Amino acid sequence: MDKILEKLMGDIFTSALPGIQALTGDLAPFTPFTLYPPRLDSKGFYLGRDNIGRPVYLDIDALPSLHGVILGTTGSGKSTLARHIALEAWKKGIKVWVIDPHGEAQYRRIILERMGGKELDLSVNGFDVLNHEGWVRGDYAQVLSEILVASYSLPELFVFEVKKRVLDLYTSGTEDPLLEPLLSFQGDEEVSSLVTQNLYVTMRGLGGRLSLQRMRVGAQVLLARLDGIMRSTPPSHTTRLLIIMDEAHNLFQLYNGSFLSQLYRESRKFGYSILSLVQIPSFLPADIYALAGFMVYLSGPKEYVEELARYSYLTRDNIEWLLYRVRGNAVLSRQGDPRPRNFTVDPDPEAL
Ligand SMILES: Nc1ncnc2c1ncn2[C@@H]1O[C@H](COP(=O)(O)OP(=O)(O)OP(=O)(O)O)[C@@H](O)[C@H]1O
Ligand SMILES: [Mg+2]
Secondary structure: OHHHHHHHHHHHHHHOOOOOOOOOOOOHHHOHHHHOOOOOOOOOEEEEEOOOOOEEEEOHHHOOOOOEEEEOOOOOOHHHHHHHHHHHHHHOOOEEEEEEOOOOHHHHHHHHHHOOOEEEEOOOOOEOOOOOOOOOHHHHHHHHHHHHHHHOOOOOOHHHHHHHHHHHHHHHOOOOHHHHHHHOOEOOEOHHHHOOOOEEEEOOOOOOOOOHHHHHHHHHHHHHHHHHHHHOOOOEEEEEEEEEEOOHHHHOOOOOOOHHHHHHHOOOOEEEEEEEEEOOHHHOOOHHHHHOOEEEEEOOOHHHHHHHHHHOOOOHHHHHHHHOOOOOEEEEEEOOOOOOEEEEEOOOHHHO
16 A cells, blocks of 8 residues: 555656656645646647746647647637647648638638648538448448437437438439438548648538538538548548538537547547637537647636536636636646646737
8 A cells, every 4th residue: 555655656746847748637636736736738739928937838749649639718719829830830841730610711712722732612522422431331321320310410310221322322312302401411522632631611611501500411421531531541640631610519418428528528539620610618518628638728707607617627827817808818627647737828929
């Protein structure tokens, strides 16, 4: 027992030193070592500065996954920070996809003009929806049918029926009107070639605005295609592609075990990561917060900050910092580090 305690205390002590493995968040509240400062990363994505002017980085190699969440009430700077992170990732050779239901001009400009990427306007063009590369056909039909049923909030018992019709479509080519929302995204783009490019996915483009249900179907089927493709490439422990989901709560259903949770559950061994932007923690399923490699909380009103503190371990100091409501005040929380770090976002001017 003494040996175990000694080892534990040793681990805790070394973990409190900069640059060395951190202790777990679960232990932190019970040790006097919570008085130690947060881990200081000195490489990775530059995010901003702390209150004494030191640069704050997100060391992407030190995280168990690069899946992340940015939380902030409306106007708090989520999209600005996401664009900044997109640029940081791009500078490191990581490809970036932005799925933007809002259709914000700045995202488009960054991906198309700065990164030389392309646009996929799902209101006018689509992709190879029925190509099930990387999936067993029956499993892909199952996922498509779950996406359709959940996006339209149909009773779950429809999943079986829709799956049957998807499989019929593969075997006999019979197009069923029930599958129209899925097939409306059928188009010229090949997702296997999109994964090697920077991509701006818009849903309120030239063809007009898509309904929320359609947006969900389009975004999720695209991710299902991506997931299959990435799984069929050789395993990679570095992120090759970062997917930024603005308004993620609108694009996914809010239950544990949903498609989004499944994607977060996968480690980064398939070479892609997801960064979701959300306004309020309860808008995403709770398991996402346990699965994300990092989270950034932006400052906001008391009710919002109180809700954050229920989802994540925050110190008094973090809470006060977030309550200040100065634009750019943020807290960085990393999996495996019990000491979330206060900082001020210092966005690339192009991200503004
Ligand atoms: N760190 C910052 N420094 C200075 N200005 C900022 C910063 N972050 C955001 N802004 C400005 O604040 C405004 C709102 O930012 P942004 O659109 O990123 O917020 P948001 O959280 O995405 O809002 P919404 O929920 O409405 O999408 C923008 O005009 C942006 O330029
Ligand atoms: Mg925004």
